[in-house]
């Protein structure tokens with residue numbers, strides 16, 4: 001497969017990130033099929049037209065169904081609000097297209113399962129936008145856990161906190177419309193739950209407190225009319241991993257001052273790792289048992305020794321950014337399609353993440369531990 005036709009639905013924050021990633025992927029990963037930017041769709045015709053011009057798509061449309069029907073397109077990228085993912089993904093799968101869908105996969109677990117079943121029955125490759133785990137240093141962290149370099153793992157403290165909803169005057173948007181899902185636990189929680197699973201495997205049990213803190217918001221920017229908020233702002237989850245260790249996970253979109261506090265402390269009997277997306281080119285490593293006067297965390301800096309950093313830059317310490325992680329994600333997806341196998345996280349993994357989300361919500365409602 002030399003070339004692969006791409007159709008992008010949605011031209012907002014993530015639509016742009018997908019477009020940049022598809023445009024860059026071949027430069028960093030020469031062995032993948034060349035992405036051909038066939039068409040972009042947005043309900044806003046002008047936005048679609050502008051995106052086509054800006055990102056180099058051959059055509060623009062306001063009709064996502066026409067995009068899916070286009071025979072030159074083999075891959076459909078869905079970057080619309082959550083409540084639209086299912087309908088668009090099922091239509092793309094029915095047309096035999098490979099699908100990249102943004103996270104959270106869908107508003108409910110039942111919807112996610114329908115999407116998994118449809119994709120697996122049709123045999124198409126799928127991917128979900130858990131871009132942060134594409135960081136070469138997170139791959140290193142996982143390798144270190146798997147190789148036993150940290151010894152028996154004894155604990156995990158994970159968090160994804162941002163502040164884009166901290167202002168009570170932040171108006172109603174699709175993010176707080178319950179038809180799009182439960183709130184921050186799915187919006188940000190899915191990233192840190194996915195990261196925890198990537199590093200340590202399945203989460204077996206949860207006990208959670210999930211809360212709406214800001215109880216009403218303006219119906220539109222600057223409006224005096226208020227609307228009650230039904231989705232959550234903060235989720236604090238005690239977790240028990242299948243491998244035996246415990247931990248905590250927090251998701252929070254009202255953490256005033258935090259723009260991207262996605263991170264973890266992972267502790268084992270022989271060592272610990274500390275990571276935050278705020279400094280995504282660094283992984284702190286503590287190795288127990290060394291000479292007392294040298295004890296402390298070592299700062300591992302990302303470089304070409306951490307695959308696939310070298311695809312972007314031959315020199316260490318020059319640093320990758322958010323869009324590079326998205327490029328790695330897309331390149332792995334396209335490379336997987338050429339080999340006939342999704343590299344993940346695919347729809348099934350997103351469904352497993354959603355299971356943790358729904359178990360945490362049930363636990364919070366029942367004030368109980370719940371098996372995932």
Ligand SMILES: NC(=O)c1ccc[n+]([C@@H]2O[C@H](COP(=O)([O-])OP(=O)(O)OC[C@H]3O[C@@H](n4cnc5c(N)ncnc54)[C@H](O)[C@@H]3O)[C@@H](O)[C@H]2O)c1
Nearest residue numbers: 010011012013014015042043079080081082102103104129
């Ligand atoms: N992976 C990540 O790190 C990350 C970050 C932000 C958002 N997201 C996810 O990406 C998705 C989109 O979020 P966003 O921040 O880009 O939203 P956004 O509001 O910036 O963009 C949504 C786009 O969808 C378009 N749209 C709406 N209805 C449409 C329709 N019927 N047909 C075609 N286009 C339509 C809108 O016009 C807009 O361009 C969400 O699922 C969100 O959770 C993921």
